Amino acid sequence: MTVRFERTPIRWGLLPLIVLGGAIGALARGLLTLPFDPPDASVSGLVMLLSVNTLGSALLGLVNGAVGDRVRLRAFLGTGMLGGFTSYSALAPLLGVWPLRAAGDSPGAAAFTGLIGLIVVIALPFAAALAGVLLGRRISRERGGRE
Structure with a gap:
């Protein structure tokens, strides 16, 4: 059995829209997170990035x-x-440092704290994205739009 992958042609006409949107989104995130910039491994820095990613999702x-x-x-x-608004790349390294600071000298506590943090970082934005999709579909149906 062979698997064939079909290549989707690049739609170059969309590139300016993506770049402009990305610039606006990154600017919005920067303005929103300015009081916390650069994010650190403190609880407030993690909460700020998690909030941005959850809202963006x-x-x-x-x-x-x-x-x-x-x-x-x-x-x-x-x-x-x-x-451009979400920032998972900034959240990942913080999630690696935060458990070590939070747990002190206990490797077991650091591993447990990191695992709980990872679950929250994945589950909260996922749940927010799912709720957004369901709300968006409902809005689309009420408008008589296509899905």
């Missing part, structure tokens, strides 16, 4: 649920703006 779910197959709008709002 919820909005991304909402966009994907509500705009349907409108490719340009999804590229600008979803891939661009909300992709």
